Amino acid sequence: MRHNFFILVFILLYNGNGYTQVKTPAVHFNQVGFYPAVPKIAVVTGMPEKAPFYVLEAGTGDTVYRGQLSDTMQSAYSSAFTRLADFSPVKKHGRYALFVPGVGQSYAFRIAPGVHHQTGIDALKMFYYMRVSMALEAKYAGKWARPAGHPDTAVLIHPSAATPQRPAGTVVASPGGWYDAGDYNKYIVNSGITMGTLLSAYEDFAAYYDKLRIGIPESEDRLPDLLNEILVNLRWMLTMQDPHDGGVYHKCTNADFDGMVMPGVTTLPRYMVQKSTPAALDFAAVMAQAGRVFRQFEKQLPGLADSCIHAAIAAWQWAQKNPATPYNQNAINQQFEPKITTGAYGDWTFTDEWFWAASELTATTGADQYVDTIVSRWQDRIGVPTWNSVHLMGYYTLLRHQSALQKKSRIDFAAVRTRLLQFADGLIANGGDRAYATIMGQSRNDFVWGSSSVAMNQSIVLINAWLLTRQPKYAYAALSNLDYVLGRNATGYSFITGVGSKTPMHPHHRPSVADGIPEPVPGMLVGGPNPGQQDRCEGYPSRMPAESFLDHDCSYASNEIAINWNAPLVYVVNALEAILGNE
Numbered sequence: 001m002r003h004n005f006f007i008l009v010f011i012l013l014y015n016g017n018g019y020t021q022v023k024t025p026a027v028h029f030n031q032v033g034f035y036p037a038v039p040k041i042a043v044v045t046g047m048p049e050k051a052p053f054y055v056l057e058a059g060t061g062d063t064v065y066r067g068q069l070s071d072t073m074q075s076a077y078s079s080a081f082t083r084l085a086d087f088s089p090v091k092k093h094g095r096y097a098l099f100v101p102g103v104g105q106s107y108a109f110r111i112a113p114g115v116h117h118q119t120g121i122d123a124l125k126m127f128y129y130m131r132v133s134m135a136l137e138a139k140y141a142g143k144w145a146r147p148a149g150h151p152d153t154a155v156l157i158h159p160s161a162a163t164p165q166r167p168a169g170t171v172v173a174s175p176g177g178w179y180d181a182g183d184y185n186k187y188i189v190n191s192g193i194t195m196g197t198l199l200s201a202y203e204d205f206a207a208y209y210d211k212l213r214i215g216i217p218e219s220e221d222r223l224p225d226l227l228n229e230i231l232v233n234l235r236w237m238l239t240m241q242d243p244h245d246g247g248v249y250h251k252c253t254n255a256d257f258d259g260m261v262m263p264g265v266t267t268l269p270r271y272m273v274q275k276s277t278p279a280a281l282d283f284a285a286v287m288a289q290a291g292r293v294f295r296q297f298e299k300q301l302p303g304l305a306d307s308c309i310h311a312a313i314a315a316w317q318w319a320q321k322n323p324a325t326p327y328n329q330n331a332i333n334q335q336f337e338p339k340i341t342t343g344a345y346g347d348w349t350f351t352d353e354w355f356w357a358a359s360e361l362t363a364t365t366g367a368d369q370y371v372d373t374i375v376s377r378w379q380d381r382i383g384v385p386t387w388n389s390v391h392l393m394g395y396y397t398l399l400r401h402q403s404a405l406q407k408k409s410r411i412d413f414a415a416v417r418t419r420l421l422q423f424a425d426g427l428i429a430n431g432g433d434r435a436y437a438t439i440m441g442q443s444r445n446d447f448v449w450g451s452s453s454v455a456m457n458q459s460i461v462l463i464n465a466w467l468l469t470r471q472p473k474y475a476y477a478a479l480s481n482l483d484y485v486l487g488r489n490a491t492g493y494s495f496i497t498g499v500g501s502k503t504p505m506h507p508h509h510r511p512s513v514a515d516g517i518p519e520p521v522p523g524m525l526v527g528g529p530n531p532g533q534q535d536r537c538e539g540y541p542s543r544m545p546a547e548s549f550l551d552h553d554c555s556y557a558s559n560e561i562a563i564n565w566n567a568p569l570v571y572v573v574n575a576l577e578a579i580l581g582n583e
């Protein structure tokens with residue numbers, strides 16, 4: 001036994017030319033690969049000597065490129081010292097590995113056009129795996145096939161949501177949609193940014209998505225698969241509106257989180273909880289945008305666009321009558337039973353939701369009545385979008401539809417454009433973490449719960465700047481953050497399950513924990529480093545912001561998955577395929 005072990009180590013270490021064959025985790029880079037004509041950077045961590053590095057062709061082991069590692073840099077938010085290996089000149093299609101003397105050989109990677117096409121498919125297909133009330137068939141889900149989850153055909157009106165027409169205990173149907181995350185609840189606010197991002201992906205890159213088929217039950221029909229998948233959650237969202245007043249329930253939820261079991265096993269009651277202003281406004285924005293997008297598919301889906309637009313207007317009107325109703329779960333729990341302890345998505349600042357909803361309603365209906373809100377709010381602080389900060393979503397839409405909206409002369413489109421470009425330029429000028437050459441890592445605040453989605457939403461800002469200017473620097477900056485989530489980060493993980501060489505195996509995702517299959521459901525972007533460590537799990541390697549990641553299913557604060565994290569991943573990967581895929 002021992003003897004064989006040493007022979008094995010020898011074989012692993014020695015391949016005849018003196019190069020070690022051990023795959024070293026000290027070379028951090030995009031583990032999928034690179035388009036031929038784009039910047040290509042790997043990060044060597046530890047305290048490497050200033051030395052040459054080599055790009056080797058897989059198979060032959062031939063050296064195709066020799067470069068010099070950069071000077072040492074200290075990472076701002078991790079403990080690492082790094083040197084960069086820039087091998088941008090290598091453009092020939094193929095499979096390669098990096099070799100750094102004294103450090104070792106990297107995982108293999110590819111250089112090819114369309115190198116991220118499959119990742120774009122995997123990212124979108126994640127939403128199929130998140131479908132709630134539908135069985136996943138082996139034909140589409142492979143080994144992750146499973147029975148249908150929560151039917152949600154008999155959801156109870158929670159006392160917090162009671163009205164004369166729908167008193168507490170009234171039974172309503174709210175089937176379908178996607179699970180929010182590692183948990184099994186459905187939240188309108190988080191569906192807001194998720195759906196807005198996916199609908200924007202379609203609006204910005206329609207020609208690309210019109211050809212993209214991802215292997216879902218609807219793939220044979222006459223709609224693009226992105227829209228097929230969007231429809232799943234759109235139809236659920238429509239059930240969240242109270243037809244009597246236009247208000248929108250904040251969430252459809254258990255009282256307490258389910259255990260770590262498969263969908264469909266639990267039979268705990270489900271509730272519609274209190275309506276909220278942000279839920280109404282996010283809903284209005286999504287429905288207005290969906291109405292605009294599905295208007296082009298009137299033949300396939302007669303009447304859907306009108307239904308969406310009516311729903312959007314009714315929700316907006318409810319919000320006007322109820323402009324100051326947050327979802328305050330603690331306050332609700334002091335008043336009502338059963339107490340609700342699932343995700344709160346509580347938000348106390350609605351100015352950005354007003355602005356986003358007004359922008360979508362204006363772009364879709366052409367009506368003047370929403371313009372006041374746009375004019376009074378557009379100069380509000382802008383930030384990288386997240387579930388409770390959607391101001392820029394309005395910018396994206398106003399600029400996308402600028403020419404159709406020219407008659408709205410009270411909107412200063414030139415100024416909106418300038419402000420968006422200044423914000424994008426700021427992301428580039430700040431430079432993010434220079435030691436990793438990413439836009440990600442601008443500040444320690446980038447490493448929050450769901451930090452991977454911060455990186456992806458930064459990239460969406462940059463891609464919008466590209467859409468406005470067609471300047472390659474914006475696409476390359478956006479790409480640097482895709483490199484980040486695919487491995488050029490302080491953890492050395494690709495944060496997408498099943499994509500790359502070193503990927504999370506134990507995400508906080510109930511089906512992946514409970515299904516008995518070693519590999520987690522693929523295509524899921526995990527939350528990523530988060531020094532908050534709110535899950536209090538043991539085993540985090542570090543408290544440094546960029547390293548505070550734990551591949552354990554205990555770690556919902558760094559290793560959960562969520563629809564609002566995958567949506568910007570879908571946007572970014574497929575946008576970069578559309579922009580750079582043929583370069």
Ligand code: 9MR
Nearest residue numbers: 181182183184257342343508554556560
């Ligand atoms: O699974 C839940 C996850 O979706 C949430 O993000 C997280 C924080 O609200 O909570 C998880 O559920 C845990 C609960 O909070 C405490 N008991 C253990 C649950 C599963 O780890």
Ligand code: 9MR
Nearest residue numbers: 180181182183343344345449450560562
């Ligand atoms: O993404 C949310 C994050 O911004 C919050 O800090 C965190 C705690 O409130 O909740 C996250 O959202 C979770 C939601 O509450 C329940 N489903 C899982 C979500 C992702 O962890």
